[in-house]
Amino acid sequence: MTVPPLEALPIEELRRRSSTKWRAFPDDVLPLFVAETDFPLAPAITERLRTAVELGDTGYTPPEPGLRAAYSGFAERRFGWQIEQSGIRSTGDVIMGVVELLRHTISPGDRVLITPPVYPPFYDCIPEAGGEVETVPLVETEEGWSLDLLGIEAAFAGGARAMLLCNPHNPTGTVHSRETLAELADIAAGFGAVIISDEIHAPLVHAPTVFTPFLSASKVAAAVGYAVTSASKAYNLAGLKCALMLTASPETTEVVKAMPAEVEWRTGLFGALAGVAAFDPQSDDWLDAMKATLDQNRRLLADLLATHLPKARYRIPDAGYLAWIDLSACGWGDDPADKILRETKVALHHGSAFGEGGSGYVRLNFGCSPEVLTEAITRIGALAG
The missing domain is CATH 3.90.1150.10 (Aspartate Aminotransferase, domain 1)
Structure with a gap:
């Protein structure tokens, strides 16, 4: 309908x-x-937040506010992706999640790739995590913008240890294909590198384009990748502070589980409540x-x-x-x-x-x-x- x-x-x-x-x-x-x-x-978000205010429900975020079940259901409905709830953990916002993932996957001084023109905070969050920025610009052709896979491969061969992927890409609105993402994963795996995918704009992909979560692109992608997402861009919830760190392999899931409890404590209660309502089928x-x-x-x-x-x-x-x-x-x-x-x-x-x-x-x-x-x-x- x-x-x-x-x-x-x-x-x-x-x-x-x-x-x-x-x-x-x-x-x-x-x-x-x-x-x-x-x-x-969205009406479900307004109602949930209104109820919380009326109850004075403004305390600490509980260990399980319902985000794991809500997002896993959303991902299956909207992307055809079945993610295990054990691979979902929350934090304050997407860039906070990126920083924590970098801290747990690179060493101080390691080079991290980004693909300009790209979301400005990428330039700041890498040094915050102890890394150094290396750029491999997007390639523009008559068909649109795309990743420079040969350039990325050369950068990994030169010693870069990780890459921040923006998918969908901000600011160009590019949605990378499953084939491109799988090839990127193979390249990273060949050099023992990590891909961290910012997928905050994923709910807003326009037909007939199809969004592929990086972790679902291939078994290799699941092994080398992490993703960070949030309801904040699609549902206008940025001020409520809630994002999700996603994993799809036992090894990467253990990396996120080993993070300090404080990483998850940074999740805002209203962000969690609103996120659950956003990812619910009623929205x-x-x-x-x-x-x-x-x-x-x-x-x-x-x-x-x-x-x-x-x-x-x-x-x-x-x-x-x-x-x-x-x-x-x-x-x-x-x-x-x-x-x-x-x-x-x-x-x-x-x-x-x-x-x-x-x-x-x-x-x-x-x-x-x-x-x-x-x-x-x-x-x-x-x-x-």
Whole structure:
């Protein structure tokens, strides 16, 4: 059954929010920078949090809040993946999980691969865990963005010990195929390296593209890999602090089990409660409605750019609500987000923050109403003349 698209909240109501998106800039700025969305929460989440507040249920997170069962059911329904509940452990957020996994899989000074342009915190979490950043940029072809497997193999041959995989990829919205992931796993295994996959945008993959969890790509992937995910991006729960570290082999599961108890204690109770409600089947219709809206918006953005900003270069993303837009041809410098904010009052994410390949780009969040998206691109288009 097809569900109708989800409607964004009125902007007057959104401006009452106290989160980063709505407090970083004055009210005359349209904020399309940070990865927060403008929709009402899934009803099951609202009800669960409302009940907790009414009960004063604001204490410590219990050892088993129901996340393991909820996520394993979600993964089977949405991805066709059967993950053992013993391979699921929670922590505060995805980057916290990445840092802890690196601390337990690399030695100080080991090089860790990332694939720019990529999520900016990747550059910081590797040194936090004692590693050194090594980059193997994505390759762009006429078909889209892809991993440079030959470059990754050369980096592992040169001594790199681990890789942070972003799948789906932020900011390009690329979803790596099962075949690519299996080949990546084989390469890592050949050098005794580890793959840590950030899969936070996985619930928002748009048809006909199919999401493959890295750990399910092959038996080798299960052996060399770890994954970290959360309900926070799809369901707009970032402030509640709950993420999941995932494993699919006895050896990797033991690595996560050996982490200090404090790693799991960092899970927020409201994050756990909301995560269970998000992954429950009763929230599936809401998620499908959200995806329907984002599907419309990602295509609307292409039309708006063609009309108002024809020099822009934009590939419709396969996942999520983040658009990676090349504005180099507009002549607005290496960091066009600065000029756009200053002269049009539209806040976009700085492409340069994503590393190599980010010069001349902006990242735009289209998880908003069509009206807000249209207004933003119209303003930017006027700047182009």
